[in-house]
Amino acid sequence: MPTPEPVEDDVADFTAVIPAGGMGTRLWPLSRASSPKFLQDLTGTGQSLLQATSERLATLVGDRIIVVTGARHEDSVRRQLPQLSADNFLVEPAPRDSMPAIGLAAAVLERRDPEAVLGSFAADHLISDLDVFGDCVRQAVVAARQGSLVTLGITPTYPSTAFGYIKVGDPRRVPGAPGLRHVDAFVEKPDAARATTYLDSGQYLWNAGMFIVKATVLLDLLATQHPKMVQVLRAIAAAPERLSELWGSLAKISIDHAVAEPAAAAGFLVVVPASFAWDDVGDFASLSTILSESAEQPGLRILGDPALVVNRGATGVVAAGSGRTVVTLGVRDIVVIDTPDALLVTTREHCQDVKQVVETLQSVGREDLT
């Protein structure tokens, strides 16, 4: 796959950072610790989520991509992205959540270019409408160059209870970024009633966890709360051979908690409202909205070979991944995830609880299945 070059590179100072971590426990047994969702083709397109993310960003930034992944998945990640070179990868000796991962990329980037702008984009989210995505990122880069911490907030299309929300504030006037707004607050995942209120108000966006910011600004913001972490990250960037030695001292913390929420509370975060289609593929309910309805088995969304599925009157999502025939009969919103060593049967309404199944398996000594 040759890396597409942007036609006119108006974001030459901008690098895309892809944290490729997280197990995707709510997609068990499709997603496993050894083969997390970002490495998998969950859309039936032949591309893993990581490959789709990398390709999408390459249309904007060419090969200015840094993939940050764990040692456990390094080989798989490199194999899936053969068009990238060694400089495109940072390998965490152990998982430390998103802040150390993105922070390390920031520290590496500010050494290359003190004016560097970075954008962090999860390896396992789905985005369509690439033109709209590109336009939003460009606006965000314009604002980031002026020193802002910028996020992309997704215009909600239904009252999701699975996502956090961003309450938007007044417009922020920046030439070249006409959509820019202040952020009033981050809001936790709501209940169904509240989600409907948010949707109807037009004042809330989904928090998609995408941040665009100058590398130096990100590290300076982080330093206000976690100065030691920033020292360590900059030390590693200055002397990469010290990575293994120093990494263990870093706290596990997400970029949301470490930087974005404090910045929002301080009125420092801005947002580009974004109308492209986005999904975090967080659970099987999410997966079922991504897959199209099967032509062969109406009512079902099928991942895998439709010839393996026979349906009579059921609706929902079936992953046919063991080679066996899966028959569904008369159940509404069923979720059947069939893999060679484990089968999950649940319904859409219980999708969020799949995480607890993984915890249960671990607690009963079946880590081999997780």
Add this chain to the structure above:
Amino acid sequence: MPTPEPVEDDVADFTAVIPAGGMGTRLWPLSRASSPKFLQDLTGTGQSLLQATSERLATLVGDRIIVVTGARHEDSVRRQLPQLSADNFLVEPAPRDSMPAIGLAAAVLERRDPEAVLGSFAADHLISDLDVFGDCVRQAVVAARQGSLVTLGITPTYPSTAFGYIKVGDPRRVPGAPGLRHVDAFVEKPDAARATTYLDSGQYLWNAGMFIVKATVLLDLLATQHPKMVQVLRAIAAAPERLSELWGSLAKISIDHAVAEPAAAAGFLVVVPASFAWDDVGDFASLSTILSESAEQPGLRILGDPALVVNRGATGVVAAGSGRTVVTLGVRDIVVIDTPDALLVTTREHCQDVKQVVETLQSVGREDLT
């Protein structure tokens, strides 16, 4: 397994006939054409339903048992019943439903003993309370010796919509058969409301398809509607080498339609109300009432290795038959039947429709799975 001998043989003229046929389509994919439910251990006891039926009857009749089965299953049936000899088996060249099967046994028995009484007991039903069962059969044999066609009707314990019913009439006074009643009518499977009315009235029994009758009386009753069939059956009994030649001319018909319903309509059928526990193991709802709740996974009834099942908040029945781990999450009355080549997922309320799944598989060219 040595054949237990009855302590006191007061039914020396009585032979048990076991029609071992039928595919058990509503138990697909546990039950297959190549391995129907009577050959299978559906109770987790280590015995197939056929073996349990044979053993239960042997306590009453010793080795006076005739198993009538199809050519396709002859080898399996003989292997499962090594305690029986060649005289205990009749093999149908092709399936013709229950009347030709039981009728052939009747024709064979009347040649051995013109006074012979037979009782037909399906190979794939479950009965407990053997003392009560034995007492009911003895009463039925007493009545049958006097020329009656006798059935055992099960006292209902819940308003089943899966069974046909028998409306009982006045007592029939026969010494030695104190429970005997006339049969007013056979009644089709009712809807739920009607089933409750039947249960509450105390006037209805489940039709369990067990008939006790003199061999000659059965054939004479059959001859009133199907004289040619009786001629053929007696011809085969007289010249067993003509079985293959003659069998194909017999109509497919059940003993209920051929004899029992006309006899009931004519006021000739009598019934022994029976309070032993009985189940036809007809579908997965039935199976779930037979299996006990899992100690390891409360809420579930598990067939197979409970160590293969992990449950969080679901109720229902799981057959773990592929060696894979089955995880159920939060679904009520779920039915998960996991076999090496096919998986069925449904709920209790759709159990009766499993038959249509088998028809669907056949219609889409997947007879290999049925």
